[in-house]
Amino acid sequence: MQWSATVLSTITSDTEPCIVVAFDSYKYLFNVSENANRAFLQSRRNWKRMKGLFLTRASTERAAGLPGLLMTFADATIPRLDVVGPPGLKHYMASMRYYTYRDSMPVIPTETPSSLPYPSSNPNPVFEDGNISVFSIPVYPSEEIEDAITTSEAGKRKLSGESDDQRPAKRLHADSKNLNLSNSTTLDEDNVLRSLMIDTMFPARERGGRKNDNSKGGKKQKQQAVKETKELGNGAATATANVDEYRRARLPPSFHSQLPKFDSKHPVPVPATASYVIVGPRVRGKFDATKAKELGIPNGDLRRKLTQGESITFTVTVDEGVDEEGKMKRRKETRTVKPEEIIGASDPPGVVLILDIPTPAYIPSIIQPFVDSPFFKRFRSNADEDLAEYAVRSVFHICGEGVVEDERYKAFMRGFWKDTHHVVASPEYCPDPVTFTSAAYNQLRLSQLDPEIFPVPHFSLTPEKDITSITGLPPNVHLMSANQVLSVRPPAAPAVDKEAEELDRFHPVISSSAGISLPEDTQSRFEEAKKRVKVEAAKVGQHDVNVKAAETPGADVRIITLGTGSACPNKYRNVSSTLIMIPNYGNILLDCGEGTWGQLTRHFGTDEGKEMNVWRVLEDLRCIYISHVHGDHHIGVARLLKKRKEFVPRPSEPLYLVTIRAVHLYLREMSDLEDLGLFDENGVVTVLSPAIHWRQYASYPDSGIWQVGGDEPWLDIELSRENARAMCQKLGLEAFSTVDVRHRTRCYGAVIRHRDGWSIVFSGDTVPSETLVQASQSPTVLIHEATMADDQEELAAKKAHSTIGQALDIGKRMNAKNILLTHFSARYPKIPKYKYKYKVGQVSSTAEGDNSQEVEYGFDPTNGVVAVAFDHADMKIADMWKVNYYLPAIESSYQQTVVEEGEDGVLEGENDVMEVDSTR
Template structure:
């Protein structure tokens, strides 16, 4: 069996290492941090035949991309998936239940014991690979028994014993009137499994159809089905009608026991798993000459011998018929040794003693240090090293105990470069520099590591830095190499900007810039008063919908209020990476991403669909690592289900919720800030708050809103009920300085926002679908391009920014000749219509320039064939 291992992603500003082990029969993926799904598209890799996912740690930094991948895989070719990780895996996966649902995917989660064992811990085995897990603990952290073994029983809840038959936890809860929060120990884990099964129920057998179309009819039907599947995937990723969940499904999960080692925001103090993967022993080649000498008939018996079975047959010797038995060893060459791969996650030097102890005391791991033999050969070790690990003499000595021919692929913050990950999007932005360098800044990157890997004393000669695309063939064996991936961005940096564009596009850019210059002169001539808030930044971070694409990430937008702070409107998966690429991670540079993060005082999450909030936990984790810590709270405005799952993740990893300093996360409920100024929540129906937790108190949210407004210099911040397929809120932000911004989130056209936010300086409105798909937009509860424009005209806004474009439109939703036309509001005021692009650096005062820039930008996308390439990439999956 041939097999390979490759790095889909590596350590960078916007990705963490993700390793794919590929065999002829399946794939096994190790860690899926944020942006893993988007990286599949960028790299051209595919996830077909994925059988299992393994995590080295539980927490956002390793699992942040799992939810998006699960839903995408379920819509593609994966119908069953095994998931493995340290204790806490079940709880983390169960936190996803309210925003994930796929009835076509069966998930089998397994928690791997983190208690060190005197023998090797087998985690998984099939006909392809055998995988062992090595618990690695920091020396400063006492090794604790697993929570399942030491669950702290509540006096009111009977605890299930291993010797008993499995308990129906739902029936028990019903009979004893228990809520999930009253469960502990194994019953709590049973409940977590139960709600996870409700989110990903086992698929039912497909019905047998009486007849199937054939020929052209069959091909046409298949094409139509595929188009519909793609449409549903792109516009309806998080919007599935689920089967009725069990009672208590929407209540908070049981708390993790006090013995559980909750992860800090910085993974350096976390216990982790490393993995050892054994490939199969490949039998030797069949030696036909030996078989001929023994008289083995040239028929099916030879096939049995190659499969390891002995055979018997008759032979004639000296005129006598004799029965002869031949063992496989008599006609087969010696079997090939099994190739071995290691994936090590070592967050800090404090973890090194635990790793060494396992290799010194467990015979199976000690044998990996031996020279290659007939049984096994260690082909490669992937090292994911935290700060200080790679320069620790103990770790270098550990690496050198492997044989000289072993390859080492290494990531280390001090030694790894930071090239741009999503090069297609970065190349587009580079081209736009020819239009407006300030409005379209280049992504931050660094091709020169801070330290040279080869300068480390004693580093193995076959140690190389891990890059995205680093690959090793384990059979047939070959050394590490970096697979060819199309990179339009980095080679283009050395070229003049005009060389990146076709002459006619460059001419169009120059004309657009001239038009901007003339209008600026005209504004100066008539001494036009600058609009209030002209320098307020409007920074689209993700302008796609449902799923990320090579060119657009999912929903997020940053509002920067000079001298006051920042507001984040939605935070889809990968939002941190988008911020890091825009502002840079170098703390010595002014205006770096850490400064931007420190100044984010408010996050508004519109609704529970995952493409609008799955990046928020990573934002919170990163904020918790700020040094010195923030001196003001972070106000999060959203619906109950979002606040609840954040609190549930807090049980596994510290996100700053309930921070004792008072400057952590403060929850505000969207319905408490509704523009109609409610004194109480709606008691029933779709818009009811849905719970009775203390932190839902309406007065508490309204009091915190006053504190938030004072910090940000706001006159008002209110929420608006939108028209979507679930509870969804937009918002209106009104400054004391006279400017205002309205945000629609996901919605059909609705007069709610017209009533709540008239005369806004800026309306940010979704335009998911093109005008020729109005019926489909209605069925998915989204807006078309022209519908969004009509809403802006009704509101009499000064500017309209369109965003949330379907993945099938990496260019722009088409609106015919109107795309570049002038627009007027119902009160006769000119309305600027702009289209959002990722990493665009807009201000309220520069929005007008986009009416001149847009046509040339679309031409650039047409040159690249973006739409066609995107479609090919999606189809390849």
């Protein structure tokens, strides 16, 4: 039986370590960081036969990609999924209840024990099937060492007064032994409630996915479910049925209440971390058929019993030669055969360890089990009897700063079997290559067209520190890299997957002295596009873009489309996020889908020597606006807030979060597991979207879909309005107001008016909205979703989205000077093709259309600018018009990228031309 461990993603600007353990029958994923979904697409690895997800932490670093991947797996018809993680996993999953729902896949959550079962020599696995047995090790910081951690002026955590004495960790585990916690649902009533929420998110679990659970906690859970179901039958859910975006049935009343505050039940109140020991199957030795024949063992059950480890006794007839009369003499003989006589020695089970050590303070707790536990110490042993029992093939070390070079940790690594391969992921020692090389390669091409609008992503192939400079490491140390494959059986050293390596066209080209060369056809289109832009600029006297910037309000405002896809990411488009940079005032982020932090980091880089880097952008971020609760619009917020929390020195201005209650509630629940800086000085300030509605209602609606849905003190309408006024003052805004639009859940567009005379309207996700037209006339820019083609108008209406033609019609009706189309369906992962039909002069339209012209990739020259958004497009408002002239060149570049990468076919409808008729 062959199996392997593959690095799906490693530590980079846009990913964290994710490792896939694969057998022919099933796959298992360890950690689900942001962009895990997209990493599958980039690597062309599939998620078929995925059976289990394992998290080392219930945190934004290790689990931010969980909701998106769960829904993807369900849509991929995976029949059932186990999710295993440390205490807090159920709280993390339950906090996702507003935006994660699939009724086709049962999901079974299991929390790992928070303490080791000393002195047991045979602990229970947290997961077990025919392929693997997974054992967990709880990892916590030593109290004494944690107290010694100080924050330096540079913002890095340093240790003082450290000691090799591991007694604090021993005391830590000794205290934990008395807790008697298990991985079942018996923790307490709060965890029962969280389990009920998860059942609501994945109701297929009720139809057969649930394990039999007759424990005390299991009975409580069932009783709670029955109670809440009865309440629903009595109409108790009527007032809370306003979140019906997925047509869920039987929402329990507690669905809309804030979850009970998470309590780890551990002596040290810190986020739990789990490390894992993955034990593969023991492969029996080869059956010696020749010897079996010699011994006279008959085919059938007796041979089967030998292979199953049983001794057998049987009778054979033995020839003794010929007697005096020439007859063959025979006798009956009873024989007993033991398995070891006929079957070769079995291969010891291959073992893979995945260790997550956030800081040096966690080192004692990971060492301790391998010293004190009779079971775990066998995995870190060179004794012959232990090596015959288990073969540790690889240890994946996910290490925070200062861990790898720590003398204690180096000694710990050296204690493993000499043939063990150590794969290390550490921010100091790993380089920062681009993860999504397909998009980056095309961006590199487009930089030849316009390096300001299409900048090359930031990356580094040189780590901060060289791991070879660390003395005392064991042999066989490898830096973790994406697409690194380690064969466990048959055993082999880690190697980069050749197919994935060949798909990377970005790094070889950008690292070569020759640079990038464009195909002749693409080069010709590039030159033609640049020529047209130059000609058009001359027509309006814009030889110098600074001239127009000085003349037009808002011309120097930058709009950076970080994510332009809808629902789920693809190789070329991430999910929704748009950054507005207002010179001298600050930045606004419109929606923040999964992976937004990575997109920001790739766009601006981390070089502190440059005036503008991602940390400066984050420092200047004054507002995050989230239009609605669908995950592709807000899953990235928690990660971004976590990064802001780590910023040193602390931000000097607050960050205003403008959104609906469901998103605010989710982040508050998340902050129980890790500090997101919500309540810090200059932390996150709450602004409720309905409080700043453009009609300025005196109070919130008290019924129907637009009701707020809660009564927490922070929902106070006047408090939100006061906070909004302060936000406008910081950003130089005249007003920031929301507009109710129609979608599958409550959703708001936004109207942003600046004192300098420019305005931006953001549609959110919506069908064509008359309200949006009424709320804003003659905006400088309309940023509107354009999810589908005009021939998909019926499907667009069903999914509550707009077609590209409908978006343009809204822009015309509100007299928008510039229209930016974004949020494209996955049917258009590269570039949405369209023909734009516009009227010439003042002649009226005829049935034959004689007065109209069709211009492919064009825009209506009589009715302002229409631009199509691309990931990482960086446009000043004054330069948006250029994108239209670039479209033929951009299309050629995308198509050439596809050809060179050898993609197999296209998605249905991907090559459809989006015919846009602006004459209606």
